[in-house]
Amino acid sequence: MPRLRIERTDWPRPGLYLTDTPRPNCRDCDGHGIQEWDYGDDTGEYAGTDWAYCACWNPNGRWLFLPLPRKPLPRSGPDPWASNEPPF
Structure with missing residues (x-):
């Protein structure tokens, strides 16, 4: 079951969206929605960090809830x- 929150965004169109959030008590990601791990090179030195989305969260889970008008150009x-003429 998704845990939803309301988010205002302008892409792909202005509106209020219902957005999926990570499970707060997930044992794999501690509620952050991603899993990170460091890795080293052949000498054992730090070479970077890899990450992946956790299975408890769908980062693409967004549904338009309320469309908002676009700003006029x-x-x-x-x-x-704008005029230099007096108002009378």
């Missing part, structure tokens, strides 16, 4: 309200 050209 800025107009180009002169401002029709």
Whole structure:
């Protein structure tokens, strides 16, 4: 069963999305949603860290809950309200 939260995002379209979250009491990832492990080279020195998503979480699990309007694009050209004429 997914653990859902609400997230506001602009991609792929502006809206409020229901987003899956990692299981908080997962023994494999301690609720972080990813598993990390360090590895070394042939001499035993640190060479980097690998990671993988945990099975308790689907990072692509998002469903549009409420679409939001897009921001209007800025107009180009002169401002029709900018004038040096007096208001009377």
